[in-house]
Amino acid sequence: MTVPATTATASDTLYVYGIAPADVRPPRSTGVAGARVRLLHESGLCAAVSDPPERLRPRRRDLAAHQAVLAALAAQGPVLPMRFAVVSPDADALRTQLRVGRQDLTRQLEDVRGCVEMNVKGAVVPGCFAQLVRRDERLRALAARTRRRPGYQANVQLGEAIARAVRTEARRAAQQVLARLVPLAVRTAEGEVDDEQVLSVSFLLRAADERRFRDAVAEQARAHGDRLALSVTGPLPCYSFVDTRPAAPAGR
Known part of the structure; x- marks a missing residue:
């Protein structure tokens, strides 16, 4: 319009x-x-x-x-x-x-x-560093080198490597969450993400499916809670799934 x-x-x-x-x-x-x-x-x-x-x-x-x-x-x-x-x-x-x-x-x-909008966000959880180091051969080698030759620069490199690994784990979890939730929706709309918030998606749902969707989010929160902190907001008006193009925003 x-x-x-x-x-x-x-x-x-x-x-x-x-x-x-x-x-x-x-x-x-x-x-x-x-x-x-x-x-x-x-x-x-x-x-x-x-x-x-x-x-x-x-x-x-x-x-x-x-x-x-x-x-x-x-x-x-x-x-x-x-x-x-x-x-x-x-x-x-x-x-x-x-x-x-x-x-x-x-x-x-x-x-x-007959639809509602639900928004799901996922934030990075620091997780268990020890588990990350045990699973990742490169992190194990970097951690061992840092122990042998401790110092500021070595600690920074190790910290940055762990932070990257944590984000990678969170993003992987986010994809697994989406694989479970997307089939429950009529449509989806992706929101902005960053290094801390790695998941932001709006779901257009049949109102009758809201409880099933919430249960699925809770299930995913339990499954991935060590890597991804999930939150769900709604039901909301279907802002993300309409295009009314109305009058200009108020600027007075």
Whole structure:
């Protein structure tokens, strides 16, 4: 979706929470900054909106309010969630977006119907150095050389080698975790990783499979807990599996 040209003033702008089928009821919970949430309808769809505050900041209560509105919509059916702090220039611009994007948005709503998003992260665990050294011939040789000729540089080299080995073990465990979890999902989306967080993947799941998925994550946490610290977050709105391309993020 693209944003049509507009001459709207700041007072016309709308804070947008998400897009849903037209037959949903307005959420009873208040929105960001305590604003009343209402539905703007167009072409068989609706957008949950409210008046934006003068300043949009990611305060905990406003983030929670944003999530509560999405949860109320999701309880009624599929929803295409917006990230926090997205606004539309005015009601006409948003209606145009819904009308022009109706076919694609409707398809995406069907794609996530009955689904939730779960996010799994995996962080490196230092692990048992002694076990690593026993298993890895190169580490054993480096450790033996360090014992024979101790010194600052030798200790640094050994420490760096062990750190690399720990990360390698964690990444190997992450691949084994994915091999178990991916078949349970409808789709997956990879997130950013680094040397410490070696696993970050979002899973689109049928809501009925959430318990089975959590059990599988717990099983993998037990199996690989000496190398990889797993955490699971959700259920979440399906942020990672929709592309609404709404109005520009608030920058006021």
